[in-house]
Amino acid sequence: MISAAEVRSARFTPTKFREGYEPEQVDALMARVAAGLDAAATGEAPGVTAEDVLNARFKATKFTEGYDQDQVDDFLDRVVASLRAGEGAGAAAGPAGQPAEPIDAARLRSELASLQPRRMRAGYDPDAVAAIVNAAAGSLDLHARGLRPSPGADEVAGAQLPTTWWTPGFDRHAVDALLARVVTTLRG
Template sequence: MLTADDVISARFATTRFGPGYDMDDVDDFLDRVATTLRAYAEGDGDGIDVLAVDVSAQRFATTTLREGYAQLEVDDFLDRAETALRALEAAALRGPASA
């Protein structure tokens, strides 16, 4: 399962001459994803800021002729984040396991 630390430590290749994602946009969004994953891990419902549907709907500004993150790498990572959030959301709906 993807953790907040995995998100924080994620690194992506950069591109300068082809299309890429704006690095600040991606970093800011991933900070929100990390905060959400940490909130789930700590049982802090108030810290949940991003839902799986938000990940799939997220669009980033693109870059050309300036440095940006490689789009496919970011998209693949976001797929992992979306999957992790869907699993956490489903578990939250089920509630605590009975003893």
């Protein structure tokens, strides 16, 4: 798990005359993430979620100094993975903080088949979703037979799925809800 100190000490290469991210906006998100990680370390609600970080948008710079976009994106990918792992460490939650409903392998595969990729919105890469869902379905089969599943609940909860923007992708909330149900089942 990434620490608040690591977030605070992160430095990004400045850009000029090439696209970068507006430094003040990146710094504001990083401060919010660090404060959230500090809160989580003391047992409080972090106040920032993986979804918040995924949905963050920064103004692009070109002729003024900005932060290197690839470095920022790579670091925030680590933050998202860490936050997801932390979110999965508690109960995988359904609506209104209720535990997500358990799911079996056949139902998981059926729900994956019912997902429709969508364009021009942030979504998860369909191939990556299929890979984790198929691995999770195998884990659910093992779990149902009383065997140790692999990947386990923590690996499913911490799965880092690439986000698509211009190519079709699966709705992130729907996929996250499916994976939360897998985690609930594997921990049950």
